[in-house]
Amino acid sequence: MGANCAQPAPPSPGPGEKRYSHLVEHEFLERGCSGHAAFEIELDHGWAAFDPTSARMLADAYINGHDEIEYSARRQVYVVDFHKMLQVNTKTGRSRRIRRITD
Numbered sequence: 001m002g003a004n005c006a007q008p009a010p011p012s013p014g015p016g017e018k019r020y021s022h023l024v025e026h027e028f029l030e031r032g033c034s035g036h037a038a039f040e041i042e043l044d045h046g047w048a049a050f051d052p053t054s055a056r057m058l059a060d061a062y063i064n065g066h067d068e069i070e071y072s073a074r075r076q077v078y079v080v081d082f083h084k085m086l087q088v089n090t091k092t093g094r095s096r097r098i099r100r101i102t103d
Helices: 022-030 052-063
Strands: 038-043 046-049 068-073 076-081 086-089 095-102
Antiparallel strands (some): 038 095, 068 076, 086 095
């Protein structure tokens, strides 16, 4: 019998918020189900999408089951930890929350 790809619905978003659930989505992918991955980062003014190049790298790493990824953007090097859902600047040590969003 095939993988159980029925995905439980994440909590309903508040007004103006997108739906997200990194734990549910991770379990969904672990069961062998496909899905796209889109991420946002929490900046000082609120949640924002990653730039397209970084977004593709994060999505590929997440979908392929990596625990973390190191990448460069804007002359900085970052490590994203998919278990903690954090992005850390390797030079400054500053961390920011990230989240996985779904349609």
